[in-house]
Amino acid sequence: DGGITQSPKYLFRKEGQNVTLSCEQNLNHDAMYWYRQDPGQGLRLIYYSQIVNDFQKGDIAEGYSVSREKKESFPLTVTSAQKNPTAFYLCASSGDSDSYEQYFGPGTRLTVT
Amino acid sequence: QKEVEQDPGPLSVPEGAIVSLNCTYSNSAFQYFMWYRQYSRKGPELLMYTYSSGNKEDGRFTAQVDKSSKYISLFIRDSQPSDSATYLCAMNGLSGSARQLTFGSGTQLTVLP
Numbered sequence: 001d002g003g004i005t006q007s008p009k010y011l012f013r014k015e016g017q018n019v020t021l022s023c024e025q026n027l028n029h030d031a032m033y034w035y036r037q038d039p040g041q042g043l044r045l046i047y048y049s050q051i052v053n054d055f056q057k058g059d060i061a062e063g064y065s066v067s068r069e070k071k072e073s074f075p076l077t078v079t080s081a082q083k084n085p086t087a088f089y090l091c092a093s094s095g096d097s098d099s100y101e102q103y104f105g106p107g108t109r110l111t112v113t
Numbered sequence: 114q115k116e117v118e119q120d121p122g123p124l125s126v127p128e129g130a131i132v133s134l135n136c137t138y139s140n141s142a143f144q145y146f147m148w149y150r151q152y153s154r155k156g157p158e159l160l161m162y163t164y165s166s167g168n169k170e171d172g173r174f175t176a177q178v179d180k181s182s183k184y185i186s187l188f189i190r191d192s193q194p195s196d197s198a199t200y201l202c203a204m205n206g207l208s209g210s211a212r213q214l215t216f217g218s219g220t221q222l223t224v225l226p
Contacts, residue, residue: 004156042117042201043216058213090156090157100145100147105156
């Protein structure tokens, strides 16, 4: 059953703690993306990766970090430097180099208090 | 001004109605246009994908692109309660990575039985 998995579905953390969100895909897609979704603001791009061991900052990368050591995995770390980390985080992937279609995982709801 | 504008709604219609959802955009370089459906607390699901101007039909859904007016639409015929969701438009980004998408903020639709 191909797709994108994100875990956990809900995550609670205390302010000042780093937290890592998992994203795995078995679609054999080259590109992977992390978005943040806040009410009324649509999706904003945090980081993306077109190939293993390479990634680029999106529009709101400050306070976040990523790694891409394997094609299937693109974990996102929300650091204590992120001022407003509470949000719904979405991971996506897209296929070959000619594809603009992105496919999303189910999301992780992060709450920081 | 945002690159992509989308009326947030909420929009309520009776079952069986024709629904029209719209986005406007400011950048004439956008060429690829997508519509996503997002159920509450879930990841977006790709519904329609069109390139340049014209219409594309898939079952009860029709996507329309008018590049001269910088205006895209999604029509849903014979709407069903299961169509109740937030609909996001998206279009391809520009220089840097051609695979980046710019999203509208979403329109919340409720189809009443």
